[in-house]
Each structure stands twice: as C-alpha cells, then as structure tokens.
Amino acid sequence: MLTAILLGFLFAVFLVFAGKFFKGKFSVLASLIPLGLFIYFCRFIPEVGSGEVIRQTYQWVPSFGVNLSFTLDGLSLLFSLMITGIGFLVFAYTSSYLKGHEYLDRFYGYLAAFMGAMLGLVLSDNMISLFTFWELTSISSFFLIGFNNTSEASRKSALTALGITGIGGLFLLLAGLVLGNISGTYSISEMLNMKEAIAGHEYYVIAVIFIFIAAFTKSAQFPFHFWLPGAMKAPTPVSTYLHSATMVKAGIYLLMRMTPVLGGEEIWNTTLIIVGAVTMVYSAVHTLFRTDLKGILAYSTISALGILVFLIGMGTRDTFLAAAVFIIVHALYKATLFLVTGIIDHETGTRDVTALAGLRKVLMPVAVAGFFAAISSAGIPPSIGFLGKELTYEGTLHPEVFNILLVVSIVVTKILLLWAGFVAGISPFKGKLPERFQKIHMPPLVMWLPPLLLATLGMAFGIFPALIQDNIIKPVVTALGQNPEEIHLALWHGFNMVFILSLVTIVVGTIMYFVIKPSEKLVGFISRFNPASPKTILEKLNSGFIIFSAYWTKIFQNGYLRNYVSTIIVFLVVLVGYTMIGNTKLDLDYSSLTKLSIYEIVATVILIVGVFYTVFTGSRLAAVAAMGVIGLAICLIFVFYSAPDLAMTQFSIDTLTVILFVLVLYKLPRYLTLSDYKMRIKDGIISCAFGLIVGILALEVLSEPVHNEIGDFYARNAYIMAHGKNVVNVILVDFRGADTMIEISVLAISAIGVFGLLKLRLKSSDRVK
Template sequence: MLTAILLGFLFAFFLVFAGRFFKGKLAVVSALIPLSLFIYFASFIPRIASGEVVSKTYEWVPSFGVNLGFSLDGLSLLFSLMITGIGFLVYVYTSSYLKNHQYLDRFYAYLSVFMGAMLGLVLSDNIISMFVFWELTSISSFFLIGFNNTSEASRKSALTALGITGFGGFSLLAGALLLGSMTGTYSITEMMTMKEALAGHEFYILAVIFIFGAAFTKSAQFPFHFWLPGAMKAPTPVSTYLHSATMVKAGVYLLMRFTPVLGDTNFWNTTLIVVGGITMLYSAVHTLFRTDLKGVLAYSTISALGILVFLIGLGSQGAFLAAAVFIIVHALYKATLFLVTGIIDLQAGTRNVTVLAGLRKVMMPVAAAGFLAAISSAGIPPSVGFLGKELTYEASTHSTGMVILIVAAIVLTKILLLYAGFVAGIKPFTGRLPEKFTEAKMPDPLMWVPPLLLAILGIVFGIFPALIESYLVKPVVTALGKDASDIHLALWHGFNTVLVLSIITIVVGILLYFILKPSEKLENRIGKLEPVSPESILKKLTYFFGAFSKFWTNVFQNGYLRNYVTTIILFLVILVGYIFIGNSRLVIDHTKLSQITAYELAVTIILIAGVFYTVFTRSRIGAVAAMGVVGLAICLLFVFYSAPDLAMTQFSIDTLTVILFVLVLYRLPKYLVLSDYKMRIRDGILSLTFGGLISLIALQVLAEPVNSDVGDFYAKNAYIMAHGKNVVNVILVDFRGTDTLIEISVLAIAAIGVYGLLKLRVKSSDRPN
C-alpha cells in the first residue's frame, strides 16, 4: 500500500524532469497512473467483501509511537476506488481540456501529489500520519485552485481555501495529540477498543471539538462553507476531482472513521445533526439564486456534504447505509455535471445559465450525460440516485426525536437539489439554440466520454444495485461498527411513506424547475444579504486583526533591536519576579558555596571593569574591545571550574565576534553620541534587576537537592546508544536530534529565501526611481 500511495508523488517528481513530454499527445498516457491504482485497489474487493481487513505497518518514529500504519477496510476501499477511478477519468479529460497548455505538466504534478495525499489520508491507521497527508491535501489543493496564478481572483480563492482548511489541519493535530494522550496510542484501530473509556473521559468533548473543527472546515460545513464557491475559480478538472469526489469528502471520511471511536453520544450526534441540517438547507436555498453553473454546483455540493454529515449524526444502521450509497451517488452525478459544465464553458464560452439553451443540437452525447446525471441527482428511478434518496428518507423517518422536523428538512433539501441538478444538467441543452451558440462544436471524445461513462454508471447501479451492495456498501456499514448482514438494496420497496415522500419530492421539484427561472435579479437580491454572510463577517474580523497587528507592530516590532531586547527582558523580569513574590521562602544554602579564591576575585573584578567600560565608553571600538575582555574573563572562570571544552568554545566565539564587530564598525564613526541619559538610566535599572533575579535563581538552584538520574543516564548510554565518547556532543547531536533537525530546517528555509532574493530579477519598470 505504501508503494501505491507514493506512486503519485513519484510521478510528480518524474514530471519535474520529463514534463515536456506530457504536454502534447502523450498527456493522456499519464492517466495510466490512476488507472493502475484503481485496478490495484479493485483487486481487494473480494477480500474486503468477505470481511477481511488488510493492514500494513512501517516504522517511522517508533519512540513517539508514530508509524506509517495503513488499513484497508470497506470505508477506505470505497474512497480509494473513488479517488483513483474518478481520478483516471479526470486525467483523461484534462489531456484534452488543457491541451497544449504551457503548464500542463505542472498541473498533472499537482494533481498526482493530491491523489497520493488523499490515498494516504484514507488509508492511514495512525492519526499522526493521517494529519501529515491531510495537510498535503491542503497544500496541493492550494496550488490546484490557484493554478491560473495570473488571475487575482484565483490567487485570492487559493489563499482563502488554504487559510480555512489550514485552520482545520491545526485542529486535527490538536485532536490527534489529545487523543494520543487520552488513549496512549495513535493507532485508530486500537482507539476503537477504548470507545467507552473515551466517552467517559474528562477531555472527550474537547477532543470531539477538535475533530469537528477539522471535518467541518474541510467539508465546507456552515459557517466555513464559503471557501468552496470561491474555489470554483480553478480549472474544471480541479472542481471535478477535489470538490465533488475527493477533497471535500475528506471531512466526511474523518467523521465516519472516528464514529466507531467517538460516536454514539448525545454531543456527537446532536452536533452533527444540527450542523449538517443547517448546512444542507442553507446551501440548497442558495442554489435558487445562482446563475453561474459552477456556482449552482458548488452550493449543491455543500448541501450534499451537509446531508452526509446529517446522516452520520443520525447514527443508525439505516443512516450509515444511506450515507454509503449517497457517497457513490453524489460522486457519480456531481463529477459528471462538473465535467459537462467544463465542456459548455469551453465550447460556448460562458457558464451563465440564463443564456444557455439548445446545446443538445451541437453536442448530443454531452447532453445525454447531463440529462442522466440530472435524473440521478433528482432521485428519479431507475437511477441509483433514487435508491440513495429512498434510503435517506427511510433513515430520517426512523430517527429518534423531532422526526417531523428532520423529515421536512431533508425533503425540502432534496427538492431544491433536484432543481439545481435540472438547472445544471438539463436547462443548457433544452429549448431553442441561440444563434451565438450555433458555431459551438462537439468536443474531443476524451472530454465527453468520461462524463457519459459516469452518468451511465449512475443508471446501471440503479438497475443492478447488487453490483454495489455486497462489494462496496455492506463493507462500509461494517467498518462503521454496524451489522450489515440484513442489508438488501432494491429499487422497489412497495408503496409506503418513503415512496410518497419521493413522489412529492419529484413532483414539487419539477414544478419548481418550470416555475422559477434563474435570473440576475434573483442573484442581486441574495447579494443584498452579503454584509451579514459568514464570509463578510470573517473579512471584517480579518480587517480588525490586521489593524490590531499593525498597531502591535508599530509599538513592539518597530525595527529597533534595543526595544525588542527591552521588551523581552522586562517581560522576564515581571514573570520571574511574580514567581519569586509568590514563593513564600527563598533558601540560600551557604554551605554549598565554595570559597572565593584570589584569582577568581581578580578575574571577576576585571570582568566587572570590562562591563562598566563597555557601558560608559563613547568609543565603538573601545566598547568592542571591552566586550572581548568580558568574554575572556568568562573563559577563565570556565577553566577554574574544570570546563575546558566550554572555555574553548567561549574563546572561539568571543574572538570571532570581536573580529566581526570590528569589521562591521570599521566604516562607522569612531565615537558614540549618547545624549538620552533617561534611556540609559532605564536600561541600567532593568539590567541590574534582571541580573539580580538571575543571581537569585542560581543561588536557589544550589539549595535544591541534586538528582543525578538524568546525568547518569546520559553518561551510561552515550557510547552504547549513540557511539560517542563526548557526552555533551552526544546530547546535542543525538539525544536532541529533533531539536537539531528543526534548527537545520530553519537554516535551510533561510537559505532558500536568500537564494530566492539573489536570483530575483526585478523589471526596470518595477524599480523605484
């Protein structure tokens, strides 16, 4: 499984060197990568259907309990097949949609990284490794959404998406660490065995809030939903792949994966029902006021994600069954509609649904795909969408508490989604063909075959539901901790309440489609509410934060190093002073203080004299020389106390520092002009206070009992574990390897920044006069 996950990353790396070969006719060859992965995961279907769970673990950071653990069960298999199957069709579609694009190879690289990250996310059994892949999906989606980087709107949308999903990533990390501390493991499989203990833990609600924060931001739940419509600035293949079938469902996957761990509590279920219910209704209503095809599809996608969250919140076997089927339904029809929208935009030159009509006359196969997808979206038999709608209604009618309200909410949502599906899949192709669209041409088969294939599957799975029942749906329900033995999918369940609700939905939805026509007038009406929308409120908060940051920067980060040092030392003085005041006793054990020898006293006097000379001299060179004297005096003190290695280090640093200071100050005036004596008095008082506190701390430490366990451990294991005889070096290099790695990373980032500045070539028109 690790090879399958890394294949996307390896292909992206390969494109760095051989990308020019994938910009022309060979572009479609790249689709072999997701196709091979789809075949690989499809080979596991019989094993997973029989109840087997395929697991594989690779050690990563065993000392922290972090490994690359992967698990393939019904839930992860369904998502893996969607990621690779729809990914294959998107790769094929892209080869024609972005044909001869200057950066087609770059686009495929981003897409491949995203595919690998999504596979890693859904297959991870370790929550820390899941977080790593989670963040990789956010980063790769940032580059995909902002692919048209010459457009300010695309760049802004990419930043918004990264900001919202990045916050969710931070929330997931916090939840992962908290769950790890609560359970003593980062393995999700092991956490499932501790469900009751977790539910009774004092930090249960906090852990759930963190998981919700990650899931709601990724899956665009209210009030974090607004980043998804903005992300529609991305090319159509991105909208299809990320925003219908994969990335936005990552949050849904997270909720489903942790339902056996954290679910079946009032807090979990109620929160998901409320948030999912608000999201699905709010977004479904928004589809009535949109005229851009991508806008209609974006809000209907958010509504569908709300339905999935809503179903997970219901928590019953029927709800999980409905969610599993609806994931398949939504992936098929929404990917189709996005691909169809891309064709319309490319061939007709517009996505404005108010002017689109009659395109069936010039692109009949595309119209067939759109029509079939709309049928599945509406839940009209014999599509698999009808199956999903029936199961959703059945789960809602069997819910516990507020049944009427729940059923009314889901029925209204489904009516509005039927309207949205018809607007996106049927309206552009019906009616008279406007003259300006008569020259629209039938697209390349590489573009219209993928959506038509997906649309046909939506009908085939409806007529033959057994194709997905045992192999895909039942294993998902089993993975969620419910018994799936009595599940049977069929189009006809007899004349009952659920069928009546379905008929009402279809009839009212079709009437709404014929009565209410999309118009700019309606869109302008909803625009009047923009000032109170979550997006506008967040923008206002961002503006306030920016203004506060500017004020804070001007006061505390104003470019003067002396102010930075003063602020830091003043804070430490207040903090340490408060601790000392709170401590009822200050113990100084005079018996542990060694006798002061004459040479120590002499060196100390030299050191103090050097400090005073540095402070009061008006010569820069003299101050540097005096600082060198202070450093050498400290070296002698290290020698007196049997620390020659520290003395040599201090000597080297001080010598180098003096030389560098002299070189830097060589061209400056020799003498300092220090006229502000109030500042010098303030700094003197602050310095003496801080030095006095440090001295008190040192004396207090001497009075504390000595525990040599840590020192004994390092002395005993320095050579055995790290193969080093110098204990100090071993501690710095080996036992503090993580700290050293972070320091190296900081230096590497700084070096990259410096390299970028050195390679910068500013146009003459952009240079300041």
Template sequence: MLTAILTGFLFSIFLVFTGRFFKGKLSILASLIPLGLFVYFFQFIPAIADGNVIMKSYEWIPSFNVDLGFKLDGLSLLFSLMITGIGFLVFAYTSSYLKGHEYMDRFYGYLASFMGAMLGLVLSDNMITLFVFWELTSITSFFLIGFNNTNPASRKSALTALGITGIGGLFLLAGALLLNNMTGTYSISEMLTMSEAIKSNEFYFLAVLFLFGAAFTKSAQFPFHFWLPGAMKAPTPVSTYLHSATMVKAGIYLLMRFTPVLGGENIWNTTLVIVGGITMLYSAVHTIFRTDLKGILAYSTISALGILVFLIGLGTQEAFLAAAVFIIVHALYKATLFLVTGIIDHQTHTRDVTRLSGLNKIMLPVGIAGILAAISSAGIPPTIGFVGKELTYEASYHSESMVIFLMIAIVLTKIFLLYAGFVAGIKPFTGKLPEEHANTKAPGFILWGPPLLLATLGIVFGVAPFIIESSLIKPVVEALGADASEMHLALWHGFNLIFILSLITIGVGTALYFIIKPSEKLEKGIARLDFIAPENLLEKFNALFVGFSNFWTNFFQNGYLRNYISIIILFLVVLVGYIMIGNTNFTIDYNSLSKITVYEITTTMILIAGIFYTVFTDSRLAAVAAMGVVGLSICLIFVFYSAPDLAMTQFSIDTLTVILFVLVLYKLPKYLKLSDYKTRVRDGILSTIFGLIITTLALQVLAEPVSKEVGNFYAANSYIEAHGKNVVNVILVDFRGADTLIEISVLSIAAVGVFGLMKLRLKMKDRRRYADTSLNVENENKKK
C-alpha cells in the same frame, strides 16, 4: 497497498523528466495509471464482500509507535474505487480539455500526487500516517486550485482553500495526539476496541471537538463552506475530481471512520445533525441565486456534504445505509454535471446559465449525460438517486427525536437540489439555441464519453441496485459498526409516506424550476447580504488581526536593538520575579559563603566604574576601552576563584572583541547620541533590578546541597572513555562536542560578518547622503 499509494507520487516524479511526452497525443496514456489502480482495487471486492479486512503494516518510526499501517475494508474500498475510477475518467477527459496547454504535464503531476495522497488518506490505519496524507491532499489541492496562477482570483482561492483546510489539519494532528494520550496507540483499529474507554475519558469532548474541526473544514460545512465555491476558479477536471469524489469527502470519510470509535454519544450525534442540517439547507437555498454553472454545482455539493454529515449524525443503521448509497449517488451525478459544465465552457466559452439553451442540437451525447445526471440528482426513478433519496427520507423519518423538523429540512433541501440539478443539467440543452452559439462545434468522444458513462451507471445501479448492494454498500455499513445482514436495496419500496414525500419533492422542485428563472437580479439580491456572510466576516476579522499585528510589530520590533534587549530583560524580570516572590522556601545561608577580600572589592569597584564610563561617555573609542576594562575585571574575578582557564578564554575573547569594535567603529559615521538622560536612567534601573535577581538566584543555587553525581561521572569517565586527563577540556570537546561546534560556528559567522563590514566600500554619493542624514539626526537630538 503501499505501492498503489506511491504510484501517483512516482508518476509525478517521472513526469519531471518525461513531461514533454504528455503534452500531445500521448497525454491520454496518463489515464492508464488510475485505471491500473482501479483494476487493482476492484479485485478485492469479493474478499471484502465476504467480510474480510485486509491489513498491511510497514515499520516507519517505531520509537514513537508510528508505522505505515493500511487497512482495506468496505469503507476504504468504496473510496479507493471512487478515487481511481473517477480519476481514470478525469485523466482521460483532461487529455482533450487541456489539449495543447503549455503546462499539461505539470497538471498531470499535481493530479497524480493528489490521487496518491487521497488513497493514502482513506487506506491509513495510523493516525499520524492519516495526518500526513491529509496534509498532502491540502497541499496538492492548493496547486490544482491555483493552476491558473496568472489569475489573481485563482491564487486567492487556492490560498483560501489551503488556509481553511490547513487549520483543519492542525485540529486533526491535535486530535491524533490526544487520542494517543488516551489510548496509548495511534492505530485506528486498536482504538475500535477501546471505544467505551475513550468515551468515558475526561478528554473525550476535546477529542471530538478536534475531529469535528478537521472534518468540517475539509468537507466545507457551515461556516467553513465558503472556500469551496471559490475553488471553482480551478480548471473543470479539478472541480470534478476534488468536489465530487475525493477531497471534499475526506471529512466525510473521517467522520465515518471514527463513528464506531467516538459515535453514539449526544455530543457527537447532535452536533453532526445540527451542523449538517444547517449546511444542507443553507447551501441548497443558495443555488437559486447563482447564474454560473460551477457556482450552482459548488453550492449543491456543499448541500450534499451537509446531507452526509446529517445522516452520520442520525447514527442509525438506516442512516448509515442511506449515507453509503448517497456517496455513490452524489459521486456519479455530480462528476457528470461537472464534466458536462466543463464541455459547455470549453465549447461555448461561457458558464452563464442565462445565456445557455438549446445545446442539444449541437452536443446531443453531452445533453443526454446532463439530463440523466439531473434526473438522478432529482431522485426520479429508475435512477440510483431515487433509491438514495428514499433511504434518506426513511432514515430521517425513523429518527429518535425532532422528526418533523428533520423531515421538513431534508425535504426542502431535496427540492432545492432538484432545482439546481435541472438548471445545471437540463436548461443548457433545452429550448432555442441562441445565435451566439450557432457556430459552436461538437466535442470529441474523449470529452463526452466520461460523463455519459457516469450518467449511465446512475441508471444501471438504479434499475439493478443488487449490483452494488453486497459488493459495496453492505461492507460500508458494517465498517460503520452496524449490522447490514438484513438490509436490501430496491427501486420500489411500496406506496407509503416516503413515496408520497418523494412525489411531493419531484412535483414542487419541478414547479420551482419552471417558476424561478436564474437571473442577475436574483444574484445581486443575495449579494446585498454578503456583509453577514461567513467569508466577509472572516475577512473583516483578518483585517483587524493584520492591523493589530502591524501595531504589535511596529511597537516591539521598531528597529532598535537596545529596545529588543530591554523588552527581553523586562519579561524575564517579571517572570522570574513573580516566581521568586511566590517561593516561600527561599533561604540563603550566608555562613556558607566565603569572606569578601580587598582584592574582590577593588576589582568590583573598577568594574562598576568601567560600566558607568561606558554608559555616559560621548566617545565611541572611550566606550570600547571602558568595556575592555569591564572584561578584564571579570578575568581577574575568575583568577581569584581559581578558574585560570576561564580567565584566559575571557581575556582572549575580550581582547578580540575590543579590536573588532575599533575596526568596525572606524568605518562608521560620527557618534550619534540617540538616547536621552531619562532613557539611560530607565535602562539603568531595569539592568540593576535584573542584576539583583540574577545575584539572588546565584545565592539560592549556592544554598542548595551540592550533588556530585555528575562531577563524579565525568571524573570517572573522562580518561577511560575520552582519554583526556583534563576533565574540563574533555567535557568541552567530547561530552559537549556538538555544543562547542555550534559555538565555533556562531563565532565563524560573526567573523564573516565583521569581515564583510570591514570590506564595505560605499560610493561617494552614498557616503555623503549617509553623513548628511546622520548630521540631521544629531542636530535634532541637540534641539531636544
């Protein structure tokens, strides 16, 4: 399985060196990759149908209990077949749709990487592995959505999609870490055996919240749905692949995979029913107000995803069965309609449904595919869509509570989706052909073959649902923790309430199609409510956040180093001071301290005088010399306390620093007095308080009992292991080698910077302008 997952990524790398061969007639050969993978997964159908689960594990990061664990059961097999099967058709379709495109090889690389990421996602049995592939789908989809990178709208859509799904990725990682904390494992299979323990854990609600955040953002649930219509800026093959069978269903997969682990509780089921119900009805209504074919399909996709979340939330065996069937139903008809829309756009150069009609006269096979897909979308027999719709109604009818509200919501949703399917799949091909499309050419087989095949499968599976019953549907239901032995798919369930609701749906939806015509007037009407749309509300919040960030940055990051240091010290003073005030056990044993000598008092007075002179002098050279006095005073203190090695180091560094300062200051303009007396007093008070806190901390440390374990360790091992007689040197060189190396690196970088400043040679014009600016600043300060 690992090889199957990596195939897409390896093919992308292969294209880096051989991409030029996949820009012409040979481009169709790229479709052999997903076709081969489809055949590979297809062979597992008999074993999975018999109830087997295939597990593979490869060691990755054993110290963190993270491995490359993969699991192939009914759920992952269904998604793998959709990813590779529809992927094969999309790859083949692309060879004609993007024929002659300059970056076709790049597109195939993105598409193959995305396919590999999706396979890794649905096959992963380890939460960290799942997260890695989850993020890879977001990254690769970013490149696919923004493929037309010269278009600002495409770039914005790609960034929006990446931002929303990226936030979901953070939620998933948090959920993975929390579940690991609760169970001690990242293995999803092992979590299945701990379901009751997880549900009784105090962090159960938080874990559910994190997984909801990941699933809702990825699968475009309200109010995170707006990234999906924006993603329609991508080429049609991307829209087909990402929004019918793969990326947008990743969140659905996550919810289905964790239903046996976290499902069954009110917080899980009720939330999914509410969020799914709002999403499916809200988005279905939106399809009425769109005139762009991709826009209609985008909102109908969001609605379909809402239906799946709604069914998972119901949590019954019937609901799981309906969800499993509807996944296939939606993948078949939605992929068909997207491919048909792409053909229409490719041949007529428009997706405006108000300008499209009568195209059956030009592209009959495409029209047949569109009409069949529309019929399946509407749930009209003998399509598999009819089977899925009846199962959905039945699951809603047998729900435990709020049956009437749930039935009204799902029936209204199906009515609007029928309307959307008819507008996208039937309207462009019926009626009179407009003159502007009279010279439109018929597409080739590579374009119309894939959608016609998918639409035909929607009829075949409807007439003979037993083809997918035992091989695909039942294993999915069993993977969700339900008993599927007594479940059977049939086209005819008898004349009952569910069938009557189906007839009402078909009748009302068809009437709606003939009554309401897509128009710009309707689209402009709904646009008036954009000010309360989630996307606009998020943009307003983003604008406020950017404004606050600018204020915060300009206030704290104002370009003055002294302000940065003051803020850092103030923060430490408040934090450490608060901790010290709350520490009631703080004591200082003054008797344990050594007596103060006259040498120490004299040296300290010289040090203080040097500090004051540094702060208040108007001469740079005098300030540097005074700083040297401070450094030499510290050297003497080290000598008094028997640390000659530190004294020599301090002496060397201080001398070097003084020399470098003099060399640098020699190249700078005249001294600028940029701070007034009040500022210096403020900084003096702050530094004094900080010094007192550090002194107090030092005294407290001295009062603590001395532990000699560390010292004894170094003394005992410095000669034996490091072959050094000087313990301090051994610690610096061997035991703290990395730290010393970093310090040397910092000094080297600083030296390079100083050398660069010394070698700086400004042009005469720049020197004069800089000198004039400095003089003006100095004059302003004098006026103040």
C-alpha cells in the same frame, strides 16, 4: 499501500525533470498513474468484501508513538476507489481540457500530489500521520485552486481556501494530541477498544469540538462554507476532482472514521444533525439564486455534504447505509455535471445558464451524460440516486430519530437539489440552439467519454445494485460499527411513506423547474443579504485584525533592535518574577562551595570592568573590543571550573563575533551619539532586574539537592545506544535529536531567506530612491 501513496508524490517530482514530455500529445499518459492505482485497489475488493481488514505499519517516530500505520477496510477502500477511479478520468479529461497550456505539466504535478495526499489521509490509522496528509491536501489544493495565478480572484480564492482548511488542520492536530493523551495511543484502531474510557474522560468534549472544527472547515459546513463557491475559480478538472469526490469528502471521511470512537453521545449526534440540517437547507436554497453553472453546482455540493453530516449525526444503521450509498451517488452525478459544465464552458466560452440552450444538437453525448446525471441527482428511477434518496428518507423516518422538522428539512433539500440538477444537467441542452452556438463541434473523445461513463455507472448501479451491495456498501457499514447482515439494496421498496415522499419530491421539484428560472433578478435579490453573510462577517473581522496588527506592529515591531530586546527581557522578568514570588526558598549550604581563588577573582574583576567599559565608552570599536575581553574572561572561568570544551566554544564564538562586528562597524563614524539619560536609566533598570532574576535562579539551582540519575543514564548509554564517546554531543544529536533537527531547520530557513535577499535583483523602476 505506502508505495501506492508515495507514487503520486514521486510522479510529481518526476514531472520536474520530465514535464515537457507530458505537455504535448503524450499528456494523456499521465492518467496511467491513477489507473494503475485504481486497478491495485480493485484487487482488494474481494478480501475486504469478505470482512477482512488489511493493515500495514512502518516505523516513523516510534519513540513518540507516531508510525505510518495504514488500514484498508470498507470505508477506506470506498474512498480509495473514488480517489483513483475518478482521478483517472480527471487526468484523461485534463489532457484535452488544458491542451497546449504552458503549465500543463505543473498542473499534473499538483494533481498527482493531491491524489497521493488524499490516499494517505483515508488509509492512515495514526492520528498524527492522518494530520500530515490532511495538511498536504490543503497545500496541494491551494496550488490547484490558484492555478490561474495571473487572476487576482483565483489567488484570493486559493488563500481563502487555504486559510479556512488550514485552521481546521490545526484543530485536527490538537484533536489527535488530546485523544492520544486520553487513550495513550495515536492509533485509531486501538482507540476503538477504548470507546467507553474516551467518552467518560473529562477531555472528551474538547476532542469532539476539535474534530468538528476540522471536519466542518474541510467539508464546507455552515458557517465555513463560503470558501467552496470561491474555489470555483479553479479550472474545471480541479472542481470535479476536489469538490465532488475527494477533498470536500475528507471531512465526511473523518467524521465517519471517528464515529465508532467518539459517536453515540448526545453532543456528537445532536451537533452533527443541527449543523448538517442547517447547511443542507441553507445551501440548497442558495442554488435558486445563481446563474453560473459552477456556482449552482458548488452550492448543491455544499448541500449534499450537509446531508451526509446530517445522516452521520442520526447515528443509526439505516442512516449509515444511506450515507455510504449517497457518497457514491454524489460522486458519480456531481463529477459528471462538473465535467459537462467544463465542456460547455470550453466550447461555448460561457457558463451562464440563462444564455445556454439547445446544445444537444451539437453535443449529443454530453447531453446524454448531463441528462443521466440530472436523473440521478433528482433521485428518479432507475438511477442509483433514487436508491440513495429512498434510503435517506427511510433513515430519517426511523422511529428512533423521527422528527417532523428533520423530515421536512430533508424533503425540501431534496426538492431543491432536484431543481439544481435539472438546471445544470438539462437546461443547457433543451430548447432552440442560439445562432452563435451553431458552429460548435464535439470535443475530443477523452473529454466527453469520462462524464458519459460516470453517468452510465450511476444508472447501472441503480439497475443492478448488487454490483456494489456486498463488496462495497456492506464493508462500509461494518467499518462504522454496524451489522450489515440484513442489508439488501433494491429499487422497489414497496408502496409506503418513503415512496410517497419520493413521489412528492419528484413532482414538486419538476414543477419548480418549469416555474422558477435562473435570472439576474434572483441574483440581485440575494445580493441584498451579503452584508449579513458569514463571508462578509469574516472579511470584516479580518479587516479589523489587519488594523489591530498595524497598531501592534507600530508599537512593538517598529524596526529598533533596542526595543525588541527590551520587550523580550521585560516579558521574561515579569513572567519569571511573578512565578518566583512566594516560591523562592534559598537554602544554600555555603560550606559546600569551594573557596574563591585569586585567579577567579581577577577574571571576575576583568569581566566586570569590561562590562562597564562596554556600557559607557563612546567608541563602537572600543565597545566591541571590551565585549571580546568579557568573552575571554568567561573562557577563563570555564577553564577554572574544568569545562575546556565550553571554553573552546566560547572562545571561538567570541572571536568570530568580534571579527564580524569590526568588519561591519569599521566604516561607521568613530564615535557614538549616546542616548539620553532617561533611556539609559530605563535600560539600566531592565538589565539589573534581569541580572537579579538570573542570579536568584542560579542560587535556586545550587540550593537544590544534587541528583545524578539523569547524568548517570547518559553516561551509561551514550556509547551503548548511540555509539558516541562525547556525552554532550550524543545528547544533542541523538537523545535530543528532535530539538537539534528543529534548530537546524530554523537555520536552513534563515539561510534560504538570506540567499534570496542576496540574489535579489530589482529593476531600476522598483528601487526605492
């Protein structure tokens, strides 16, 4: 499985060197990567369908309990098949949709990296590795959403999406750390055996809240939903892949994966039901006030995600079954409608549904795909959408969770989604063909075949639900901790309340379709409420934060190194001093200290003289020389106390520092203009306070009893475990390797920044004179 995950990333790296090959007529070959992965995962369908769970583990950071652990069960298999199967069709579609684009190879690289990140996400069995892939999906989606980087709207949408989903990623990491603290493991499969202990822990609510924030931001739940309509600025293949079948479903996957661990409690179920219900109704209503096809599809996608959260919150076997089926339903019809919209936009140059009509006469196969998708979206037999709608109503009417308000909410949502599906899938093709569209021709096969294939699957799975019942749906229900034995998928469930609600949905939704037409008047009406929308509120908060940041920068980040150092030192003095008040107990045994030698006294006097000379001299070069003297005095003290390695390090650093200072300062004026006495007094007070704190800390350390356990451990194991004879080096490189790695990373980032500044070549017009 690790190879399957890395293949997407490796292909993205390969395109850096061989991208030109995939820009021309061979670009369709890029689709062989997801096709091969789809075939690979299809091999596991019989095994997973029989109840087997496939696990693989690779050591990553075992000392921290972080491993690359992967699990392939019903839930992860369903998502893996969607990621690779729809990914194959999107890759093929892209070869024609973006044919001749200057950066087609780059687009494939982003798409492949995103596919690999999504596979890693749904297969991960470790919370930390799951977080890693989660963030990789956010980063790769940022590049995909902002692919048209010459457009300011695209760049802003990409930043908004990255900001919202990035915040969710941070809370996912926190959730993983909290759960790891509770359970003692980061393995999700091991957490399943500790459900009761986790639920009874005092940090349970915190972990649940963090998981909710991560899932809600990724899956565009209210009030975090607004990033998804904005992301429609991306090319259609991105909208199809990310916003119908993969990225937005990551939050749904997280909730489903964590339900056996965290579910069953009131806070879990109630919150999901409320958030899901609000999201699905709110977004479904918004579809009425859009004329852009992608805008309609965006809000209907948010509504569908709300339905899935709502069903997961219900927490019964019937609602889990409905959610599993609806994931497939939504992926098939929504991907189809997005691809159809892309074809319409590509051929006509517009997505305005009020200007589109009669396209069936020139785009018949596309019209058939749109019609089938609309039928599935509406839940009309014999599509699988009808089966999904029936299961949804059946789960909502379950005696354990029945609530009339919830039933009304889901029925209203389904009616509005029927309207939206008809508008997106049927309206552009019915009626008389406008004269300006009469010269439109059919797109290439690789453009119209993918949506037609997806729409046909939606009908086939409805007519023959047994195709997915045992090998796909039942394993998903099993992965959610439910017994799937009595599950039997069929179009006809008898004449009952569920069938009556389905009939009402179809009739009312169809009437609405013929009565309510998308119009600019409706768009204008809803725009009146923009000042109260979550997006506007967040933008105002962001503007306020920018203003606050400007004042903060003006006060603390004003460009003066003196102020930076003073602020840091004052903060440390206050923090450490407050901690030490009442806790300082100096019990120093002076008899245990060695007597001062004349050499130590002389070196200390030289050091003190050097300090005073540095502070009060009026020459920069003299101050630098005095600092060198201070460094040499410290070297002598290290030598006196048998630390020659520290002495050599200090000597090297001080020598280099003096040389660098001289090189920098020798061209400056010879004498300084000393600061006013008030500032010098302030700096003196800060320095003395800091020195006093450091001195007290040093005496505190000396007064503590000596424990050699840690030193003995390193001395015994330095050579045995790390094969190094220098204990200090072994500690830095091996035992504290993570610290050293971070320090090296910081230095590398700094070096890259300096290199970028050195290589900067500004145009004469850009230079500040």
